[in-house]
Structure formats: C-alpha cells, structure tokens
Amino acid sequence: MEGDRSHTFAEAATLVDRLASGLQILSVRPGDRVLIVSENRLELPFFILAAARVGAVFSVLSSQITESSFERIVRQCEPRLIILESRRAELTHLCSTAKVVVIEQDFDSLSQSRHLDLPQPKGDDALALLVFTSGSTGMPRGVMLSHANIAFVTKAIMARLQYREDDRIGVFLPLSFDYGLYQIFYALMTGAALLVGRPEMSGPELPRILARHEITVLPGVPTLFAGLIKMQSWRPVELPKLRLLSNTGDHLPLPHIRQLQKLLPEAKIFPMYGLTECKRVSIMLPEEIDAHEHSVGRPLDGTEVWAESAEGARLPPGEIGEFIVRGPHVGLGYWRAPEETAKRYRLLPGGERLLITGDYGSVDADGFLHFQARSDFMIKHRGHRMSPVEIEEAACRSPEIAAAGCIKDELHDKLCLFLTTTTAERPQEATILAALAETLERAKIPDRIIYLNDLPRTANQKVDRKALRALLTSEASA
Amino acid sequence: MSAESRLLTLLRPFLRLLPPDAALPMDADLGRLGLDSLQSIDLLMALEQEFGVTIPDEKITVESFSTPAHVLELVK
Structure with a gap:
C-alpha cells in the first residue's frame, strides 16, 4: 500500500512475475547485479522481488547517495541493470555499461512484459543481496547476504516479534536501510499488510498517518520514536491499534522506552541490537525489559554470541570483551574485498564463518547481552553506519x-x-x-x-x- | 515586522547547513538546508508560539516543511 494505491498478495505475485520477465528481456541473468536508487515507493518492493526472482543480486542504495559514492559502487559491482527514479536521472552518466530503467517511465511497460519461463532458483547459498555500508577506510563496502541468510534470519526474527496476518506494518525507514527492506520479507512470510511510507512522514504528521492507516506494527529507529514521543506528549492522537514497536539502528534510551510505555500503553516495545553483516544479533522481549533494563536482549534462537578477550579466549559471564556471533545468519563477507572480509569474518575449519563484530560488551549468566562500546573505527549514528x-x-x-x-x-x-x-x-x-x-x-x-x-x-x-x-x-x- | 520576515528569523536556527550570511529565499529547499523530520516537530511548536496560533492537524502535510513559503501557509 502507498497512499490510495494498494495490491493484494495475489496481484503482487503476478506483478513480480511479469516484472521478472521484463528484467530477463533486459538480459538480467542469475548472479548479475541490479542496483536500485529510489525513495520508498510502491514499485520498489516489486522491483526488489523481481530481481530476486530472476536470481540477480540486488542492492537498494540511498536515494540521497552522492555521485562519488554511487560511482564507486558502480565500479565495484559492475551492475547489469540500474533502476533509478527520475529525480536522480543525473546519475545515468555514471552508470557505465549498465542498462538503466527509470521507474516512472518504465514500470508500466515492464510490468506488462509477456510471461517468460523464469530460471530455477539457484541453491540457498547463492548470493541474494548486497547492503552497502561504510568500510573502515570510508570506502563503501557491500555486505553479502545469501538467500539462506535471509530466510534464516527472517524466521528467527519473526519467532520473537510474531507479526500476524491481520497486522499492518508501517515502514517509514528507507528501504535502502536493511531493517526497512526486511519488512517486505516479514510481510511475505506472515501475510501482514505493508504500508510503504517515507522517512519524511516520521515528523509531525506521523501519529495521524498511523491512525489513518490503522498501523499495528511500527519498526523504527531512536529518532523516529523520539519524534513520536514528542508529538504524543504535545498533542496526542488515539492509537489503539498500534501494538508492536521494534527499535534498531541505535540504542533506544531507557527513558524513551518508559515514555513510550506510558504514552502508548497498548503497544509492546522490542529493543534490538544488530549489524548488517548478520542482520540481527539479539532481540529483547517486552516482558524481559524490567528485569534486564540495560541489556540489548538475548541472541536469536539457533545462534550464539559470546565475548572474547584480546587474546581470543571465550570470556565467562559478566566479563567484557568483543562480541563474536555464530549462526546461519552470518553473511558471506564483503563484496570483492577479501582483506576487509578477513578482518571481520573468521573462517572455521569446515567452512563456517564467525562474525567479529567490533562491538564490546558482556554476556550475563542468563544469556542476555550487555552492550558497552563500539570499536573506534566505526560509528553508528541515528541508524547509519559510518x-x-x-x-x-x-x-x-x-x-x-x-x-x-x-x-x-x-x-x-x-x-x-x-x-x-x-x-x-x-x-x-x-x-x-x-x-x-x-x-x-x-x-x-x-x-x-x-x-x-x-x-x-x-x-x-x-x-x-x-x-x-x-x-x-x-x-x-x- | 512582516509575517514573512518573522518566519525567516524563526527558521534560521533550524537550518544548520545555511551559513549565517547566506540569503534564505521563500522557495528554499529546507531539507537540503538541514531540517529533518524530528526538527520539524520543534519548528511546529515554535511556529505556534511565535504566531500565537493553533495549527489544525489537517493543515499539516509532508509538504508543509519543504520550503519557507509552505511553512508560511501553516500560520496564515
């Protein structure tokens, strides 16, 4: 849904198949990279799913990306196809040999493509997604995630958050941000409706937008919730349907959790902690907050997190060290950057990868993670990593x-x-x-x-x- | 002072990317000059105080904070 436009899941499935055929006609083949530069809009999830359907590796870039970052990403990943909004059409001259699709001009014709036989999905370990973040040198780095990574983490996150079929998810995070993007997968898995909003809507009109669309599930970052607290304290809007708030990107301060609980007594709050390299590390359940106020929750089921000393020893409960993450959600490394990959991923005999997070903290006796500090080489600020x-x-x-x-x-x-x-x-x-x-x-x-x-x-x-x-x-x- | 110049004076402190000596035209792109959605809430509160009005909910849209001219519409 976006504004007055909406599609059912059945319509969406047909649309994705047609678009996927369209991408095939544009000679997008399995393993080819497809870059998307766009603000959130209704067409975006369909392009993303169509790219995945033809086995391409897709990446959604910020609609505000600078020309120099865009150019470096194009050079690194040599895309077959670049999908742009007309307001960023000036990027076309930087697109090298890639084909360019302008959403406003080409969506209608592509979505009426004649149906072609689509390729059989490659193995689950095939690369599905690149999420570009800043590397330690400031060069954009593409975090590689496989279909298996995404499938595992989507199920593991839903096991905690438990979206329902009758839910209505309001996405006001950019889809270039991984937690915004993954809302598409949560909707597909649970059958919940997805409202494709835009970050500008998270200002003064957010409470009314939530009320008007009867949003039940609101994924956010601390600044979004800070805005919601401000508006609801100043000029409250009745939001009886809103039942689930989940926070990522940055730590949600405890006073903000308490204010949200007071202002929105119907809503349950899930503080979370994660890194793009494995998507999500831990989630705190609402009923666990009181007993573990300063924790970022327990690791996802089926995964393991421990604190490690500088010497590489696994530390006992309560002692502070670098968080190491193990599980099927740990991604494949950085796109064409073996040195950076070796710094952040540890390959075990047998091929399993561990994620060396660069974050410091401790694990308590009950298995809850306590975050202490980020490494000096990476800053996370208002949901952005730099x-x-x-x-x-x-x-x-x-x-x-x-x-x-x-x-x-x-x-x-x-x-x-x-x-x-x-x-x-x-x-x-x-x-x-x-x-x-x-x-x-x-x-x-x-x-x-x-x-x-x-x-x-x-x-x-x-x-x-x-x-x-x-x-x-x-x-x-x- | 005209409503327009009162508004521009009120706006300046919200625009971190606008040098103090630079002009602020009525059609300037406020987002580009540093106004984000969280700040637009503070701006809304400041507007009501400065102009002594209560801005009705239905008047506020995403476009309301795009340019000084649009902001001025809110208090007219």
Whole structure:
C-alpha cells in the first residue's frame, strides 16, 4: 500500500512475475547485479522481488547517495541493470555499461512484459543481496547476504516479534536501510499488510498517518520514536491499534522506552541490537525489559554470541570483551574485498564463518547481552553506519582545515567533529557543514564542530579518538 | 515586522547547513538546508508560539516543511 494505491498478495505475485520477465528481456541473468536508487515507493518492493526472482543480486542504495559514492559502487559491482527514479536521472552518466530503467517511465511497460519461463532458483547459498555500508577506510563496502541468510534470519526474527496476518506494518525507514527492506520479507512470510511510507512522514504528521492507516506494527529507529514521543506528549492522537514497536539502528534510551510505555500503553516495545553483516544479533522481549533494563536482549534462537578477550579466549559471564556471533545468519563477507572480509569474518575449519563484530560488551549468566562500546573505527549514528575516517577526510578537503578527528558523543547522541585550522580565523560552523554536505550523505553531517589548537595524536601519529572522547567527558563533568 | 520576515528569523536556527550570511529565499529547499523530520516537530511548536496560533492537524502535510513559503501557509 502507498497512499490510495494498494495490491493484494495475489496481484503482487503476478506483478513480480511479469516484472521478472521484463528484467530477463533486459538480459538480467542469475548472479548479475541490479542496483536500485529510489525513495520508498510502491514499485520498489516489486522491483526488489523481481530481481530476486530472476536470481540477480540486488542492492537498494540511498536515494540521497552522492555521485562519488554511487560511482564507486558502480565500479565495484559492475551492475547489469540500474533502476533509478527520475529525480536522480543525473546519475545515468555514471552508470557505465549498465542498462538503466527509470521507474516512472518504465514500470508500466515492464510490468506488462509477456510471461517468460523464469530460471530455477539457484541453491540457498547463492548470493541474494548486497547492503552497502561504510568500510573502515570510508570506502563503501557491500555486505553479502545469501538467500539462506535471509530466510534464516527472517524466521528467527519473526519467532520473537510474531507479526500476524491481520497486522499492518508501517515502514517509514528507507528501504535502502536493511531493517526497512526486511519488512517486505516479514510481510511475505506472515501475510501482514505493508504500508510503504517515507522517512519524511516520521515528523509531525506521523501519529495521524498511523491512525489513518490503522498501523499495528511500527519498526523504527531512536529518532523516529523520539519524534513520536514528542508529538504524543504535545498533542496526542488515539492509537489503539498500534501494538508492536521494534527499535534498531541505535540504542533506544531507557527513558524513551518508559515514555513510550506510558504514552502508548497498548503497544509492546522490542529493543534490538544488530549489524548488517548478520542482520540481527539479539532481540529483547517486552516482558524481559524490567528485569534486564540495560541489556540489548538475548541472541536469536539457533545462534550464539559470546565475548572474547584480546587474546581470543571465550570470556565467562559478566566479563567484557568483543562480541563474536555464530549462526546461519552470518553473511558471506564483503563484496570483492577479501582483506576487509578477513578482518571481520573468521573462517572455521569446515567452512563456517564467525562474525567479529567490533562491538564490546558482556554476556550475563542468563544469556542476555550487555552492550558497552563500539570499536573506534566505526560509528553508528541515528541508524547509519559510518567510518570516522571518511568524515575526517571530507573535512580536510576545505583548505582552511588542517586536521580533523571525528567521534560520537554517545551520551548526547551527537556526532562531533574536532578541527584544527590552517588560518588564525576559524570558519563558521555552517560554512564547514555546507562544504561537507557536498561530499557526504546527510546522515554523516556532524551535529557539533569543536575547534582545537592541536589535535591529540597517538604515538604513531594517528588521531587519538580516546583522547577526544576524554575531552567530551571532562566537558560534561565541568 | 512582516509575517514573512518573522518566519525567516524563526527558521534560521533550524537550518544548520545555511551559513549565517547566506540569503534564505521563500522557495528554499529546507531539507537540503538541514531540517529533518524530528526538527520539524520543534519548528511546529515554535511556529505556534511565535504566531500565537493553533495549527489544525489537517493543515499539516509532508509538504508543509519543504520550503519557507509552505511553512508560511501553516500560520496564515
């Protein structure tokens, strides 16, 4: 559903088959890559499912992707087909040898393609999906997920969240974000209806949209829920149907959980923790929150998570180490990046892969995970993952900037950029931010700029992010 | 002060990507200048206070916060 337009599952199945035939006519073959750059819209799930149906590897990119990121992704994955919205038609000249489909122009004719015999699905271990996130160097990296990964994790997540056939899911997360995308699979598995909303709808009108469409299931990120809390406290809308809220992307602060419980007594809240590389690590059930307030829940059934010491030893309950994840949801690695893959995935004899998360925490005696800190090399901010290096490099493109160090202030949920200048005069914050906006996606624009005379450095001259964090801590206690 | 200039003064602090000395035309793309959906809630509250009005729910749409001209429609 989108606005007044809707399709039944039967209509959707026919549409997907027709579109899949259309993709075949465009010579999309099993294993070919199909890139999609689009805002959320009704056609998007059909294109995604059609690409999967012909055995192609699909990837949904942010509709706000910069030209430089897009170009790098095209070069890496050599797509057969690129599906664009007309508002991003300017990307066409960067599409190399790929065929280009413009959704508004081509959807109708493609969806009336004559029916062709579609290829038999390849094995479950075949690559299905690439999710592009920032690698540790700031280069976009495609997380590879197989049909088996997706099938396993979809069932495991539904075992906890238990969507029902009579549910109505409201998706206001971009489908380029994996938890937005997976709502399509949850709807297919459970028969729930799916409302394809857009991120802009998660502002002041969200409560009324939820009421009007009788949404029962709302997947979100902390900023979406912060907005919902604000609106419901200020000018509440009756939302008796809303029964399930699930949070991902970032930690949902406990005070927000308590406020949501108060404002929406009918709704159950599921805090979750995950990484794209395995989609989901743990989910907390609503009835577990009170006894485990500071946990991110238990690992999915059929998976295992433990904390490991720097020496590689499995730590006993309560001790803090790096989280290691084991299970059929652990993905295949990064697309054409064996070195990064080796850093984050550990191959066991027999071919099983473990995920080395880069996140630190402990597992308690009851099996609940307690999150402590992310590694210094990756920042997760408002649901987006980024490398501090790419933000620092972007800042240094301005001639006035001598050096840059980026960290996240977890306490205040702010992305902070420390800068030193080449000139005595320090550029205004908005000037720096506007320059950054030329090369960085919106989510990566810092919330705060802090000028320093000198940037702290480690013994081998790298930016000392621990020292930067200490600066924020001393500021908070001052 | 005209409603238009009061509005533009009110808007500026919400636009993190707008340099203080840059012009803010009535058809500027507020999303590009840094207004996100969470901030548009704060903006809505600030509008009601500044203009002493209660903006009816049905007047607010996704487009309401796209440009200064659209925002002005809310308080007219």
